[in-house]
Amino acid sequence: MKGKRIRVLVAKPGLDGHDKGAKMVAQALRDAGMEVVYTGLHQTIDQIVNAAIQEDADVIGLSILSGAHIPLCEKLMRRLGEENLSHIMVVVGGVIPKRDVQKLRDMGIGGVFPGGTNFEEFIRFIRENVK
Amino acid sequence: MGGATYVKNERGEIEEVTLQSGVKVKPVYGPEDLADLDYRRDLGNPGEYPFTRGIHPGMYRMRPWTMRQYSGFGTPYETNERFKLLIAHGQTGLNVAFDLPTQLGLDSNDPLAEGEVGRVGMAVDTLRDFEIAFADIPLDKIGTGLTINAVASIILAMFQATAEKYGFALDKVSATPQNDILKEMVSRGNWIFPVGPSIRLIGDTIEYSAKVMPRTNPVSVCGYHMRESGCTPAQEIAYAFEIAMTYIDHVLQRGMDIDDFAPRISFNLDIFGNIFEQVGKFRAARRLWAKLLKERYKAKNPRSMWLRGLFGGGGGGLTKQQPLNNIARGAYYALISALSGTQTMALCSYDEAYTIPTPQAAIISLRTMQILQEEMGLRDTVDPLGGSYYVESLTNQMEERITEEMQKVEKMGGMAHAVEMGYIQREVAKQAYLYEKALQEGEVHKVGVNIYSEGEDEEEVQLHEYKPAAAEAQITSLNEVRRTRDKRKVVSTLRDLERAARKGENLMPYLLESVRAYATMGEMTRVFKEVYGEFKEPRIF
Numbered sequence: 198m199k200g201k202r203i204r205v206l207v208a209k210p211g212l213d214g215h216d217k218g219a220k221m222v223a224q225a226l227r228d229a230g231m232e233v234v235y236t237g238l239h240q241t242i243d244q245i246v247n248a249a250i251q252e253d254a255d256v257i258g259l260s261i262l263s264g265a266h267i268p269l270c271e272k273l274m275r276r277l278g279e280e281n282l283s284h285i286m287v288v289v290g291g292v293i294p295k296r297d298v299q300k301l302r303d304m305g306i307g308g309v310f311p312g313g314t315n316f317e318e319f320i321r322f323i324r325e326n327v328k
Numbered sequence: 329m330g331g332a333t334y335v336k337n338e339r340g341e342i343e344e345v346t347l348q349s350g351v352k353v354k355p356v357y358g359p360e361d362l363a364d365l366d367y368r369r370d371l372g373n374p375g376e377y378p379f380t381r382g383i384h385p386g387m388y389r390m391r392p393w394t395m396r397q398y399s400g401f402g403t404p405y406e407t408n409e410r411f412k413l414l415i416a417h418g419q420t421g422l423n424v425a426f427d428l429p430t431q432l433g434l435d436s437n438d439p440l441a442e443g444e445v446g447r448v449g450m451a452v453d454t455l456r457d458f459e460i461a462f463a464d465i466p467l468d469k470i471g472t473g474l475t476i477n478a479v480a481s482i483i484l485a486m487f488q489a490t491a492e493k494y495g496f497a498l499d500k501v502s503a504t505p506q507n508d509i510l511k512e513m514v515s516r517g518n519w520i521f522p523v524g525p526s527i528r529l530i531g532d533t534i535e536y537s538a539k540v541m542p543r544t545n546p547v548s549v550c551g552y553h554m555r556e557s558g559c560t561p562a563q564e565i566a567y568a569f570e571i572a573m574t575y576i577d578h579v580l581q582r583g584m585d586i587d588d589f590a591p592r593i594s595f596n597l598d599i600f601g602n603i604f605e606q607v608g609k610f611r612a613a614r615r616l617w618a619k620l621l622k623e624r625y626k627a628k629n630p631r632s633m634w635l636r637g638l639f640g641g642g643g644g645g646l647t648k649q650q651p652l653n654n655i656a657r658g659a660y661y662a663l664i665s666a667l668s669g670t671q672t673m674a675l676c677s678y679d680e681a682y683t684i685p686t687p688q689a690a691i692i693s694l695r696t697m698q699i700l701q702e703e704m705g706l707r708d709t710v711d712p713l714g715g716s717y718y719v720e721s722l723t724n725q726m727e728e729r730i731t732e733e734m735q736k737v738e739k740m741g742g743m744a745h746a747v748e749m750g751y752i753q754r755e756v757a758k759q760a761y762l763y764e765k766a767l768q769e770g771e772v773h774k775v776g777v778n779i780y781s782e783g784e785d786e787e788e789v790q791l792h793e794y795k796p797a798a799a800e801a802q803i804t805s806l807n808e809v810r811r812t813r814d815k816r817k818v819v820s821t822l823r824d825l826e827r828a829a830r831k832g833e834n835l836m837p838y839l840l841e842s843v844r845a846y847a848t849m850g851e852m853t854r855v856f857k858e859v860y861g862e863f864k865e866p867r868i869f
Contacts, residue, residue: 212428212444214517217557220757221764223869237865238517239432241440263428264683264794268443292682312681313648313777315768 206254208236208245210269219260225316242272255327261291329773331601347605349562351725357717374710378618381711382669383634388707394672395697396421402446402798404460423473425449431518433479433853436802445799453806454846458490468500478520480507481529485839502543510571511550513747515557525860531578536836545594555598556644558760565613566733570743586625590632599661600645608722610668639665640674650776654678666706684792750866813846821845829859
């Protein structure tokens with residue numbers, strides 16, 4: 198991955214309109230030298246998968262605050278599998294209760310970053326884990 | 329320390345304080361800071377122009393602030409139960425939360441609604457849901473906030489039909505739909521139609537309710553959500569005023585007189601942050617709004633010049649870490665609201681950074697406001713901080729900052745254009761990022777987050793359970809309504825609605841007919857989507 202900038206798709210799946218966190222993360226990643234595309238609101242999982250293909254994303258960062266993170270992540274991971282895109286790392290942020298973190302990891306989510314996570318921690322995680 | 333940036337010297341003493349709105353605070357204030365102050369011109373007695381000290385002469389001696397917690401869960405039955413619980417505990421106004429499918433005009437059985445039905449509020453598909461939610465609620469005695477925007481016109485029609493069905497006179501009931509679409513586009517995200525038609529729909533509700541439901545506050549302009557999304561307190565007021573003026577200009581173009589509708593426009597503003605900056609903000613906002621209405625819009629009725637509002641919430645100041653600390657924060661925020669002369673107060677609950685508040689947490693918030701009202705002497709005298717060298721100085725400086733921010737928006741071509749182009753969204757996102765960085769770098773202190781934190785935090789809150797069964801019950805109920813309604817009436821009222829939309833008529837009477845025929849939220853929204861199209865979010869990155 199040396200010499201190529203990491204490409205991150207920041208995505209807001211579902212109907213939730215709170216995107217302060219998504220926009221902050223997008224700015225932090227961009228300031229850290231990554232290429233960032235933000236999908237905007239009200240995206241279906243299929244739209245997110247298509248955007249990831251078009252943007253040739255290395256990472257998909259989902260921001261979910263409505264509480265619907267389990268069904269949304271299940272669906273995304275299934276669709277990525279079907280499209281042979283399992284190499285894309287998926288990370289999730291938002292209002293994520295602790296008890297759900299392991300459930301998300303078991304689905305194959307690379308990292309879970311509840312609101313309030315340090316930008317540094319998040320950036321380091323992506324740098325270290327994108328292959 | 330507070331919601332400001334600090335420069336300290338080598339001894340750790342504070343040398344420089346800059347508030348979030350950009351005002352530099354001096355170590356001490358005195359008479360020289362108020363040398364130019366003219367009491368009549370700049371403050372006036374409470375209840376007198378320019379209303380800096382409050383919009384009523386006696387304020388809380390005459391009438392305490394209304395307490396209105398935001399609530400609404402799953403099915404209309406559960407919502408009805410929660411309303412009755414809050415009323416039984418002394419709450420004096422309702423504020424209804426709707427689920428996301430409802431806020432986006434989707435029926436509960438829409439594939440896009442899956443997993444979201446009843447999750448963050450009440451699901452509404454047809455008038456039947458309103459009839460259930462408001463059963464046995466004294467709508468003539470209790471005001472009802474309806475936190476919905478893109479489809480506020482449809483919800484207002486449902487409210488009217490429900491009030492009529494339960495026998496309340498339309499000049500006695502009071503609804504406050506949020507109905508502020510521009511702030512949804514800036515910050516809260518629940519938009520559907522493009523900017524122009526969305527403003528038209530707001531115009532329809534303003535024009536219609538002035539004639540038919542005169543106690544309704546058709547628009548509650550929300551600086552609140554923009555502040556929660558990151559903008560500074562001065563920007564919060566500036567953007568709210570620019571939005572309000574966009575709606576006012578539109579209604580004036582229809583030929584209405586300013587004094588026929590301006591008295592019913594209200595504001596929803598935020599209360600977290602530095603105490604004195606907030607108090608200065610509210611006092612400055614009241615004065616500036618009065619001046620704008622009098623000077624720019626030539627209003628004659630003093631009520632048109634009143635900045636009435638709900639100063640509340642404060643969610644942006646609450647933390648996930650050590651959540652019980654949020655109870656203490658909420659008490660200070662409530663104090664800010666009372667010191668600032670609010671009409672209505674609401675408080676975010678201590679568990680709200682995690683979950684929809686439990687009944688216990690919602691009651692603690694209500695009790696916090698009641699303690700302030702009953703035990704602390706806040707009703708004794710009006711505007712107790714008025715005349716303070718610091719507060720009056722800050723009020724002046726906040727007014728200057730707000731005016732500067734308003735001029736920036738006006739240079740961009742006004743709020744509607746600035747939102748269409750994403751200018752405001754970009755600025756709000758930038759401010760949010762800068763503030764979060766300051767927090768993470770420890771420049772701004774937050775107890776339990778970057779100071780006095782205890783390492784790994786434990787969740788001490790009970791999470792609100794999402795019940796898929798409630799969603800199924802909602803869909804069953806929707807199917808039942810669809811099966812038993814007069815289908816021909818639905819089709820013909822929707823056809824009339826579409827024709828009126830294409831002709832540019834006021835749509836409220838047509839919506840009322842569709843609602844009475846039990847047309848669904850999705851059916852009515854689809855008509856609008858066909859006629860108006862949908863909002864395309866500007867790319868801001």
